[in-house]
Amino acid sequence: MLAKRIIPCLDVRHGRVVKGVQFEGLRDTGDPVALATRYVEEGADELVLLDVVATQEARAAFADVVAQVARALSIPFTVGGGIGSIETARALITAGADKVSVNSAALRRPGLITELSDEFGAQAIVCAIDAEQMPKGWHVRTISGTTATGREAVAWAQEAAHRGAGEILLTSITHDGVKQGFAVDLVRQVSTTVPVPVIASGGAGTVQHFADVFLAGQADAALAASMFHFGEIAIGDLKRQLQRQGIEVRLED
Numbered sequence: 118m119l120a121k122r123i124i125p126c127l128d129v130r131h132g133r134v135v136k137g138v139q140f141e142g143l144r145d146t147g148d149p150v151a152l153a154t155r156y157v158e159e160g161a162d163e164l165v166l167l168d169v170v171a172t173q174e175a176r177a178a179f180a181d182v183v184a185q186v187a188r189a190l191s192i193p194f195t196v197g198g199g200i201g202s203i204e205t206a207r208a209l210i211t212a213g214a215d216k217v218s219v220n221s222a223a224l225r226r227p228g229l230i231t232e233l234s235d236e237f238g239a240q241a242i243v244c245a246i247d248a249e250q251m252p253k254g255w256h257v258r259t260i261s262g263t264t265a266t267g268r269e270a271v272a273w274a275q276e277a278a279h280r281g282a283g284e285i286l287l288t289s290i291t292h293d294g295v296k297q298g299f300a301v302d303l304v305r306q307v308s309t310t311v312p313v314p315v316i317a318s319g320g321a322g323t324v325q326h327f328a329d330v331f332l333a334g335q336a337d338a339a340l341a342a343s344m345f346h347f348g349e350i351a352i353g354d355l356k357r358q359l360q361r362q363g364i365e366v367r368l369e370d
Contacts, residue, residue: 119365121336121364122338122367123327123339123352125340125342126340126341126342127164127166127167128342129198130168133149149166149186153189154190156352161352163192163338164195165197166182166195168182168196168198180209180212181212184212194214195243197217197218197243200217201226201229203232203236206237210237216284217233218243218286219242219243221259223277224266225259230280238283239283240283243283243285243316246274246277246286246287246288247261248288248300250300255270255271255303255306256268256270257270257273270287270307274287275310275311278311285315285316286318287316289319289320291319296321298321299318300319301329301333304330304336308337309335314337314338315336316336321344327341331364
């Protein structure tokens, strides 16, 4: 069995890490390079770095910040935000990113996933999906969660994997920042119907929330921000508690 991954997420706006609730009310939580360095020391398996205003501001993600973070890291990291072409993705990978994450641009033009996968390999392409719970199921939203797409979340995850995404980053807008647990049912629906790893995101608040999404949700990795940024639990402590529940994780010697 592959070890479950713990992944801190750095949402970056204008060079600073921010965090909100349900994608709103963003507040400053620190410097991306300092936080990235801290998470490597704590035992993070990977990092995700998202430029949360790149799409809204119609620009590419921040290669300068990516390069600074890359110099501080010894673990893989994914970069997302405003990636809509092979050229933009190449600039970020050249700056040091191991993977690129596409979201809004892929929804506008799904063929982008295949183009990126063919160019860089599926292992370097993550499809990020922001889903909101509605009366008739989970639906995808775009442009930092501000716009409805009419797409059903599980179906879009399946299509993205079919088109060449090597991983799905699945965020519940409904659960984001609330710290009441991941959207376990949604994660399980996606994890059991796509042939690629699924990263669960949105709602982490306790160790048990991670255990639930790994066991009941069958997630391959779990991403969190608030509880790590604000020092509610160290990643090493989280991993040790998960290991005591029989969940395989990577621990530092």
